[in-house]
Amino acid sequence: MSNGTVAATEKNFYEEGTSRHKGILGWLLSTDHKRIGLMYLVTIASFFIVGVIIGVFMRLELIAPGPTIMEAQTYNTLFTLHGVIMIFLFIIPGLPAIFGNFFLPLQLGAKDVAFPRLNLLSYWIYLIGAFLVLLSLVLPGGPIDTGWTFYIPYSVRSTTNVSLAIFAAFVLGFSSILTGLNFITTVHRLRAPGMTFFRMPLFVWSTYATAWIQVIATPVIGITILLVIIERAFGVGIFDPALGGDPILFQHLFWIYSHPAVYIMILPAMGVVSEIIPTFARRTIFGYKAIAMSSLAIAFVGYLVWAHHMFTSGISDTARWIFSLLTFIVALPSGVKVFNWVATLYKGSIDPKPPFLWVMNFIVLFSIGGLTGLVVGSLSTDIHLHDTYFVVAHFHYVMFGGTGTIFFAALYYWFPKMFGKSYNIKLANVGVALFFIAFNMLYFPKFILGYMGMPRRYFDYLPEFQSLQLVSTIGSWLMLITMIIVFGNLIHSLFKGKKSHSNPWGGVTLEWHTSSPPPLENFHEIPTVNHEPYDFSQLKEMDYESK
Amino acid sequence: MLALLSGQAAARSTDTVDNVMIYIVVISVILLLGVTAAMVYFVFKYHRKKGHKPKDIHGSVILEAIWIGIPTLLVLSMFYYGYTGYKTIRAIPDDAFEINVKARMWEWEFNYENGKKTDTLFVPAKQNIKLNLESYDVNHSLYIPAFRIKEDVIAGRINYLVFNAEQTGTYDIACAEYCGLNHSMMYTAVVAMPQSEFDVWYNTKDVSAEPENIEDTSADSSAVTDSTLIGGGNQ
Numbered sequence: 001m002s003n004g005t006v007a008a009t010e011k012n013f014y015e016e017g018t019s020r021h022k023g024i025l026g027w028l029l030s031t032d033h034k035r036i037g038l039m040y041l042v043t044i045a046s047f048f049i050v051g052v053i054i055g056v057f058m059r060l061e062l063i064a065p066g067p068t069i070m071e072a073q074t075y076n077t078l079f080t081l082h083g084v085i086m087i088f089l090f091i092i093p094g095l096p097a098i099f100g101n102f103f104l105p106l107q108l109g110a111k112d113v114a115f116p117r118l119n120l121l122s123y124w125i126y127l128i129g130a131f132l133v134l135l136s137l138v139l140p141g142g143p144i145d146t147g148w149t150f151y152i153p154y155s156v157r158s159t160t161n162v163s164l165a166i167f168a169a170f171v172l173g174f175s176s177i178l179t180g181l182n183f184i185t186t187v188h189r190l191r192a193p194g195m196t197f198f199r200m201p202l203f204v205w206s207t208y209a210t211a212w213i214q215v216i217a218t219p220v221i222g223i224t225i226l227l228v229i230i231e232r233a234f235g236v237g238i239f240d241p242a243l244g245g246d247p248i249l250f251q252h253l254f255w256i257y258s259h260p261a262v263y264i265m266i267l268p269a270m271g272v273v274s275e276i277i278p279t280f281a282r283r284t285i286f287g288y289k290a291i292a293m294s295s296l297a298i299a300f301v302g303y304l305v306w307a308h309h310m311f312t313s314g315i316s317d318t319a320r321w322i323f324s325l326l327t328f329i330v331a332l333p334s335g336v337k338v339f340n341w342v343a344t345l346y347k348g349s350i351d352p353k354p355p356f357l358w359v360m361n362f363i364v365l366f367s368i369g370g371l372t373g374l375v376v377g378s379l380s381t382d383i384h385l386h387d388t389y390f391v392v393a394h395f396h397y398v399m400f401g402g403t404g405t406i407f408f409a410a411l412y413y414w415f416p417k418m419f420g421k422s423y424n425i426k427l428a429n430v431g432v433a434l435f436f437i438a439f440n441m442l443y444f445p446k447f448i449l450g451y452m453g454m455p456r457r458y459f460d461y462l463p464e465f466q467s468l469q470l471v472s473t474i475g476s477w478l479m480l481i482t483m484i485i486v487f488g489n490l491i492h493s494l495f496k497g498k499k500s501h502s503n504p505w506g507g508v509t510l511e512w513h514t515s516s517p518p519p520l521e522n523f524h525e526i527p528t529v530n531h532e533p534y535d536f537s538q539l540k541e542m543d544y545e546s547k
Numbered sequence: 548m549l550a551l552l553s554g555q556a557a558a559r560s561t562d563t564v565d566n567v568m569i570y571i572v573v574i575s576v577i578l579l580l581g582v583t584a585a586m587v588y589f590v591f592k593y594h595r596k597k598g599h600k601p602k603d604i605h606g607s608v609i610l611e612a613i614w615i616g617i618p619t620l621l622v623l624s625m626f627y628y629g630y631t632g633y634k635t636i637r638a639i640p641d642d643a644f645e646i647n648v649k650a651r652m653w654e655w656e657f658n659y660e661n662g663k664k665t666d667t668l669f670v671p672a673k674q675n676i677k678l679n680l681e682s683y684d685v686n687h688s689l690y691i692p693a694f695r696i697k698e699d700v701i702a703g704r705i706n707y708l709v710f711n712a713e714q715t716g717t718y719d720i721a722c723a724e725y726c727g728l729n730h731s732m733m734y735t736a737v738v739a740m741p742q743s744e745f746d747v748w749y750n751t752k753d754v755s756a757e758p759e760n761i762e763d764t765s766a767d768s769s770a771v772t773d774s775t776l777i778g779g780g781n782q
């Protein structure tokens with residue numbers, strides 16, 4: 001492989017942009033996928049931090065029964081806002097928009113995505129959507145209090161700014177669709193010579209599968225949102241029974257999107273795991289095709305399980321068992337991935353650096369999230385646990401313990417590539433360990449609370465739940481400290497960090513064949529691929545010297 | 548799992564759900580420990596050392612078949628167990644005593660066939676009960692944690708919930724579908740009493756009278772009644 005190692009004198013993408021503008025405009029108007037990825041990083045990470053802070057305030061309210069620091073209405077708007085930010089502004093766009101943008105073209109050996117300007121437009125649409133969310137907080141009417149699921153009839157009756165907030169979700173949907181379109185086309189059209197489908201890195205595979213979901217499922221939520229807005233504005237009876245509509249229809253439409261959206265959240269994370277494990281085990285991935293195909297299986301079977309969010313809503317018993325059965329089936333491809341990842345460690349040469357440790361966190365936390373998914377996928381147990389803290393624990397384990405953990409893994413893995421800087425490894429290890437403790441302290445009690453019968457979205461609770469709630473709240477403080485350490489380490493390195501080796505971990509996928517940070521068009525010369533993706537014998541040709 | 552430990556199930560459904568729970572959790576814990584142990588073991592065993600050469604193993608069809616096959620059987624058994632248990636919970640017995648429930652923000656109303664109307668649910672123990680659930684406004688969900696059951700109360704349709712309280716006692720009823728401001732305060736209770744006591748109450752003329760001796764019936768239950776929360780007071 002001609003590994004376009006770039007002469008040290010060549011300008012990197014920070015020094016050379018796509019537009020003639022300098023400074024901030026050189027970023028906001030840049031069509032370079034790397035700059036766009038970094039803009040997403042800054043924006044999305046900021047929203048994540050806001051979401052975390054809201055979460056910590058909610059936990060503070062829940063430290064004891066009765067009102068502690070706020071009123072019921074405030075709590076209700078906070079959990080809604082926390083949910084909306086975490087779902088629509090953090091976790092759905094998260095990995096594809098940040099790391100997909102930055103690394104998909106690099107891993108394919110392309111100069112950019114297929115439609116660079118469309119890519120910039122997606123970012124702008126995201127910004128507009130985010131702005132509308134913020135606007136809905138301050139306009140008269142007040143911040144929305146419906147929960148992030150916007151269930152009807154409550155969301156038709158609520159006098160808060162529901163229409164504006166869901167319109168924001170509508171706008172954000174377009175950003176997601178356009179990004180998806182862009183990635184699908186990029187994968188089909190811009191692979192470097194020799195990069196066959198089965199030589200693509202698994203992060204590309206999973207981002208590709210995700211992109212299909214983004215394109216196919218997102219329009220459903222768009223239409224649903226428009227219908228709600230029409231209903232609220234003109235009193236047309238679509239979902240509200242008082243107007244002759246059907247509230248269950250809303251739930252179906254909502255989950256036909258929002259369940260596949262769960263896979264939009266997790267698939268790219270699984271892709272990152274499949275990158276990090278081979279690099280730090282320095283051997284090829286076990287079961288490449290099984291992992292790639294299970295992504296597609298998840299993407300397509302994932303469309304058929306939406307009604308498992310509705311087991312207690314009064315849908316027919318036939319529908320209930322069919323959706324329960326399909327739910328158990330969709331668990332299998334995730335299991336396949338976990339087994340293949342662990343098998344990849346067998347006879348490897350493992351160097352457990354921070355990105356790898358994050359992945360170990362992921363395997364445990366995501367497995368707990370997935371396995372408790374079986375509990376709520378089963379009909380008997382779901383009618384007890386549905387809409388309780390058990391579910392709150394389950395989805396935090398999957399989304400935060402799964403995708404959130406991998407957000408950090410990816411940051412710590414690709415940080416030297418994106419910024420050309422290295423960070424403090426010891427402190428990073430401390431961050432990983434603290435995260436594990438804080439996370440379980442914060443969320444494990446919620447499983448027990450749920451089984452004891454504590455419903456979710458509760459401002460107040462029975463005294464019998466107090467001690468576990470207290471443990472969880474203390475966990476949230478520890479989590480806050482962890483976040484400060486984890487982000488602080490990187491921000492500090494950004495300014496004060498030592499210059500990093502262009503390939504600090506000994507990775508072999510194409511992004512490691514160029515300099516760090518990469519030049520504007522990624523490669524000095526477009527590489528020709530004649531290896532499978534995780535063939536570490538390339539390290540010799542790449543002049544990689546292990547320390 | 549409290550009822551599990553005390554060995555006394557509040558209702559038939561309690562046992563059914565707890566058993567399915569134990570089944571799934573036991574298998575899950577074994578899988579989780581297996582995966583975690585294998586991972587940690589490999590990380591120590593194959594820790595990077597000088598001169599140590601990793602081995603590229605591309606996969607194994609047999610292993611893939613095993614770890615697709617066995618989990619398939621496991622999840623199918625979970626599905627089946629969960630489904631059969633659920634069928635017994637949902638089946639409507641012929642002799643079921645029916646009560647019409649109406650929910651509104653943020654209270655419950657129980658209407659009996661003879662015209663009695665209460666805001667606490669009174670039922671005879673050891674008798675099949677069927678609740679017909681209707682909403683005056685938005686969605687709610689009638690949830691009895693001690694019985695491990697709930698069903699949404701959806702505006703514009705009638706859902707149902709069936710149970711049979713094995714033990715006399717007072718158990719919480721919570722609202723489990725978010726319904727606005729006082730969602731978390733939408734508690735009431737189900738009081739399961741001996742059939743004879745229930746009959747006496749049910750046949751008194753005064754439609755709104757609460758049963759006598761209600762303190763006695765609840766004395767043998769550890770469940771917290773709604774008054775705890777309302778008494779804990781806010782707003």
Ligand code: HEM
Nearest residue numbers: 052055056058083086091147148399400456457458476479
């Ligand atoms: C320090 C971090 C976090 C804390 C302390 C926290 C805490 C909470 C709490 C207390 C609730 C309300 C539970 C209830 O009353 O029903 C909640 C809900 C939720 N959280 Fe988090 N959370 C955190 C991070 C996250 C992350 C990273 C995500 C997503 C990636 C997330 C997604 C959600 C969602 C979707 C809801 C449901 C909102 C709703 O019911 O509408 N949270 N969280």
Ligand SMILES: [Cu+2]
Nearest residue numbers: 687722724726
């Ligand atoms: Cu309610």
